[in-house]
Amino acid sequence: MNIFEFKSYKDFLNSYCEQERGSLSRLAEAGECQKSYLSACLKGKGQLSLDQAYGMAEHLELSDFEQDYFFLLIEKEKAVTPKLRRRLEAKAKDMARESFRLKNQQKDSLIISEVSSDVGVYYATWLTTAIHTLTSIPRFQTAPMLAKRLNLTIETVTPVLNYLLKMQMIEKSGDKYRWNSANIHLADNSTWISVHHSNWRTRATENIQKHDKEATHYSAVQSFSEQDFEKLKRKIAGFITEFNKVSDPSDPEEAFCLNIDLFRV
Structure with missing residues (x-):
């Protein structure tokens, strides 16, 4: 599952949880939050804190670049003003493009x-x-x-x-x-x-x-x-x-x- 194919961190985590039974519980444990809170958050109620997200990112074994993208998606959804949201959306789009540059596809070269x-x-x-x-x-x-x-x-x-x-x-x-x-x-x-x-x-x-x-x-x-x-x-x-x-x-x-x-x- 490639995080850069997602524009919403909630869609990404929901997709992850759908892959294997018990994933939601393990994510909640990694983020040090209640399973019920995480479930409500992923359904649209509330947002994760960066501290919670960091624990989940470590559990998911995201690379540093993937973690930065993950945190950026969270900040984007937390943005209140349209101007800030557009700026963060543009930055996320640039990071997604960078992830697919050919030099990043040639990891052993x-x-x-x-x-x-x-x-x-x-x-x-x-x-x-x-x-x-x-x-x-x-x-x-x-x-x-x-x-x-x-x-x-x-x-x-x-x-x-x-x-x-x-x-x-x-x-x-x-x-x-x-x-x-x-x-x-x-x-x-x-x-x-x-x-x-x-x-x-x-x-x-x-x-x-x-x-x-x-x-x-x-x-x-x-x-x-x-x-x-x-x-x-x-x-x-x-x-x-x-x-x-x-x-x-x-x-x-x-x-x-x-x-x-x-x-x-």
Whole structure:
């Protein structure tokens, strides 16, 4: 259950209590309040104090950021003047958006915010990221096999391999080049982010022109509400989390790209 999908702390707690028998009693105990008081509060009568909310947040094992959002929802509902309520609503909306930023979906990855010139080379062309990814696949861990897979010459592939070795992103044993790094993701404010996206969208366009029947390409231009825009962003962020849960531990057999376009690299 994701607290950032809720605009009311009472809806959040009610949803939690509906999941398991006895949850209301445990929440009341954690908040050091009567079960009857908590029940009435969640039905619309009264508000929780921050002290009570803190105990419940600890019981729910909310992170610091989630707790801040939880407390903000309480302050919002306690606000008397419309002006203050609007300000707190705007702040809550910003926090919910922040929670779904892609860098927060990549919890087990290295996030690069400041890119040096050496690391910048990694994102300057699609070829570097493609070769790096392919070195995680046993059958593509030699220069000749990489060149054949990408329809390039060994003379083109070798400098990229040397660069990846220098950056310790791969390691060499005999004639084998093997992946040797964590998952890497650019921060949203990186100067290289537009180059990286452009590189792979260009590759997606080239793949479309090949009429690749195995690939998936989807584009849509539609009108809908601002509320549904936020809802769809959350669903996409959730899909990315699920995508990583499947793709990260998966046996490396082939390299793919997701934009949302999904095709062989």
